[in-house]
Amino acid sequence: MLRYVALKVGRALFVVWAAFTLTFVLLFVLPANPVDLLFDPAEINAVPPEVRERVAENYGFNEPVLLQYLDRLGHALTGDFGNSVQSGRPVTAAILDVLPSTLILAAGALVLALVIAFVIALVATSTRHDWVRNLVEALPSTSVSVPVFLSGILILQIFSFQLGWFPAFGDEGWRSLVLPLVTLAIPVSGPIAQLLVRSFAKEFHSGYVTTSWAKGATRGAIVIGDVFRNASLPALTIAGVTFGNLIAGSVITETVFARKGIGRMTQTAINTLDLPLVQGIVVLVAASFALINLVVDLTYPVLDPRLRATLAAPTAKAASGGAR
Amino acid sequence: MSTVDPLLRITDLAIDYRTGHREWTTAVRGASLHVQPGEFVSLVGESGSGKTTLVHAALGLLPPAARIRSGAIAYSDVDVTGWNDRRMALVRGNYVGFIPQDPNTSLNPVKKIGQQVVEAVRFNAPKPGNAERHHQAALDSLRTAGLKDVERVFQQYPHELSGGMKQRALIAIALAGKPRIIVADEPTSSLDVTVQKVILDHLVRLREELDIGILLVTHNLGVALDRSDRILVMRDGEIVEQGPVDQVLEQSTNEYTRRLLDAAPTRLAASFGARPVRAEAPYVLRARALSKTYRLRGRGQRRDLRAVDGVDLAVRKGTTHAIVGESGAGKSTLASILVGFTAPDRGTVHIGDTELTGRRRGRLREIRRHLQFVFQNPFTSLDPRFTVGRIVAEPLHAFGLAPGRAQRTARVVELLAAVALDESYLHRLPGQLSGGQRQRVAIARALALNPEILVLDEAVSALDVSVQAQILRLLVDLQAGYGLSYVFVTHDLGVVRLVADDVTVMKDGVAVETGPVERVFGEPRHPYTRELLDAIPGTRLALAGPG
């Protein structure tokens, strides 16, 4: 048990460290002259050499790469990713500023997406009509096919410009949250719903369901009492994918609805080549991903008695990783 | 005709499966059967005969792709044909209990056994009772199903029980609704013979104690003959024979039934004849003190599994040495060591005078020419993308034998002919072949290098009994023709008597008894050997002898 936890925690820490190193290589080592990235490309020739020199020194670009790396890593360990180039504020503070806004959006969208996905799976499993099932099963693949920026614009057009039910932009009050939330929930629900539909169908045709029929159980009792729990567990295995969809979706959603948040900040940081901020965001995202997967790995055995028995056995890894 | 209403009466039932847009394929045609109170009826058929479809129809468990075209299903003369799930729920559990095929997948893995039995009690309780009474009823049911220490089993999850215990839990679930008839669909085919015997004996006892009717579905004629009052034989969706056991056994007029009877291993012995004595033949394979331990990690601490523990084995030229045992006995690991797939921790294997163990991959390859392997499952041992011709040619290709296209094809055709397959099979894919044909291809491939020894790991277990008989005969013929030596791994003692000269009985990784077949079967020295021999189904079949 302890071994299992230690292994998973070690892996999570490795992922965060590697994400830091990867962004360091991508952002600070690979570019021929990282100082240039710090200036607006249009003005780069107008910048006097001594200013560039000073900036380079400021960022430590004159030091050997290894020293720069260790210096940045040391600071990152204490939560210091340097100062944002644009605003001059510490990266950590800037991120913490907008984090709550994105967290609310992402959490709300996740809940909504789960509700949509489970409704789709339950309807597809419980219905006796083929056409209802076919219709409902077509929904998830459509929802992952429509680009987020399009569905955002469509929703904006209909519910804000035409009907005037909700404000179009900004982040004041709960009404401004509704449209972005729906926009983000649609693409996030797709993969979850696809997985749940498959896993509900698979469990519904498994041997123990036949046993339950033979016991005299009704359809409702079987779907709720037997299938639901067994079929829901696999949804945890795509928690990482879901998280990635939430982040990618929020970049676009926040841009379309002009909301402040991590997504929009990422876009601005990339546009202005705010390297410390970009690195801070990437490490934060990787750390969140690692944390989520860690939580999933640690709760899975609690939910599935079979895994509890064979905790550290290799099969546990295969079961949680193979379905992705 | 009996005056009592039969518990279950199926009349002229025909069932179709949807195979295309408006295409239907008939799975069951005009089948009729009935089960009287206190009667034990067996429905026997090979795979694809429609027997499972028939009983699923009786319980209203047909998949949506199936339809009942005509006929009627009645319980105590109440016609339930075409009832929907809601109405059938009143019949299932209450009136008819069902014991499913595979105990390993038929229990909900995330619910405790007790809860699953209580549900069966609750769904079928005449009026809503209190939880305590249901709990007691569930415990009673588990006890009736022959489980001991029921309080503990009640709190356990399915994965914590053995296969036999799971099947008893399923029997408890079937009994929980106090049904008047129990339908059992191959209830023991995934269990070891010794467990199988105990479970079936228990069913017979239940029938007497509770005066219920039992309908047993099985592919094993021996099992059916040993315990039933009446037998129905099914083939291609039709019931081709029915009658009391003695009548079927002694004076069956149906050709198919006769063939099934003759194909049963216990019956085949006569037609296979006595095996020639080759006591003087030199040893071609000798294994000494083989041991293999697997390290299991589970429940926090490590546990060692001694899969093979100090086993000796010797095979004489031109003879068959059978290795028998139940699941987990280590016989497959042993076979895997003999051919060099698995490296033993200790011990040696000699092929002739060359040592196989401790060789590097390259040197091992040379020995492959003398030693080949045939797998249990012909559905997984052939690459689905290769044609039969390419499959059989693969070893020739690997060793650069029979160079040139024409020469290689000629050799492949020759090999296929040896296993009674003609040239038309050359360009077929494994997916287009039946199980028996696939196993023939696998044998042809194994023979391609002219090996001296074949290791056959449960090579006939996945096949229907009639196909099994053909493959066994083929193996015996090939042995005589090419002077092959076999290591024959099996769980089926009936087969051993047919093809083997020597036998080694394994249990928990240890060889408990070894010797010539006549001696070991005639005067078993180890109690476990005796237990295994007693559990072989089909004693009545053997006693009756070939008619």
Add this chain to the structure above:
Amino acid sequence: MTVELETLAPPAAARPAFAPSLAGRAAELVRQPMLVLSWLVVAVVIGWAVVPDLFTSYGPYDGDTTASFAPPSLEHWFGTDRLGRDLFARSVYGARTTLIATLLAVVIAFGIGTVVGLVAGFAGGIVDTAVMRVVDVFLAIPSLLLAMVVVSVLGYSTQNIALAVGISSIASFARVMRAEVLSVVTQDYVKAAYGLGVGRLGVMLRHVVPNSLNSVVALAALEVGTAVLAVASLGFLGYGAPPPQPEWGLLVAEGRDFVAVHPWTSILPGVALAIVVIATHRISASFRKDRRR
């Protein structure tokens, strides 16, 4: 005796054939109108990319300021934009930019990912562990974010978008390929090939690769749709081709400022894009069904 008994087993012809005949397949296709439609959509879009002038008489840059913001009509199917450029023509010409970028991205992801997964799965041991930990890291960074970072380092252009999208999808291909290889390697027919004296390389090339590729190919089909979306998203965010060029994501972004008054400017090119992605997903789903057969 032997031949006689063979009749006991159901004849091979009665079993479902492994590979249905071409005619059978065609007949099956007709019964799935949505699938036919999907193939048709994809064919048309490929046509747009290869010979755009066959599909529209307007050029992508020909503006007519007197006809700015014309609503959709027979003359201008998708309407016109601020500069009076025909939006349908811009969508048609945009297909080339977007599709070439998509193709490049899928080829990069498929090519590198498959090889990495094959090596990891087949070599096992320390190689496998090392490769998979690296893959873990790439999976931990959402692909859109990773693509944004890569594009910011490489510079803004459609080629770089393609590269970025391709790189960010390598990990998922590697993962699927490795899982598939690991499951194929345990199959009896692979063991049997070793037992027959086939060498490691032979086993890999003859048995493991062909049997593992199935699900990776299905993933590649799915990835086409995903990559179109990713390329368009990056274009939408402004990391792709510079403005006068037609590119699907950029078209939507350009119309976005006028969407309140002239909704067609954004929505019609966007809907065209969505239909293409839906079609590719439908096709990839049919691949997966074929495999299950």
